Amino acid sequence: MKFARKTQLDTEIPTASMPDIIFMLLIFFMVTTVLREYSGLPISLPKAKRIEKLKSKRHTSHIWVSKDGLISIEDKLYASDGVRHVMYEKRVADPQLVVSLKADERAKMGLISDIHTELRKADALKLNYSSKTAVD
């Protein structure tokens, strides 16, 4: 014998507001997506294990150093003694500035050392050696 269903509940998920929800998600992703501002130089970053994340993108400024010894800040090339002025202005504008040094793994230490000196002169003391996560 077939049992008759007692309740005739309408169990459908309301789909009318579905586009609105999805649009909201879409707008969220569109707003939070940061397109890369500066292309920098072609480099292959070194790998390290004890790495830490940089807290905020807003307080970070990058210095690219290629293996040929080119220094690029915001897509402009600088000589090693020109870094001081740029970084000093940035440091004055933002006291929480963290400098992310994106140097090629084959860059020479002489140049990196020059950048250290320049950063010290510019009072931009928080430095981060940008590197990839090492996998063992």
Next chain:
Amino acid sequence: MAKKRRFKGGEIPTSSMADIAFLLLIFFLVTTTIDMDKGLGMVLPAEGEEIEINKKNILNCLINSTGNILLGGEVVEVRNLSKTVRQKLAENDKLIISVKAHKASNYLDYVKVIDQLKQANATRISIAESN
């Protein structure tokens, strides 16, 4: 006589709206690269902040142009560096490790050394100027 209207309702079909929005959403999800900047943190000393340190508390770590490491007068392999440094730190917790790299040495070797020192929980790292 008024002309008979051929189309009654001029509505845009909204049933596929969700699909279109989904497609856009997936596109943005896929193209968004949350590339967090990661790296080894370091705080440089301020200009003119040279302090005299007792020689006993300094451990020199030299890197030559071929990437070999001399730690306190002994040649050490990079992968053994953290172990050695940890031992030395256990003996003297006031130890400051002074890293000095040759001008022509590679940045990679330097980063490897800094990474090893961080793995050994060395907090006092000093960077000597290369020359």
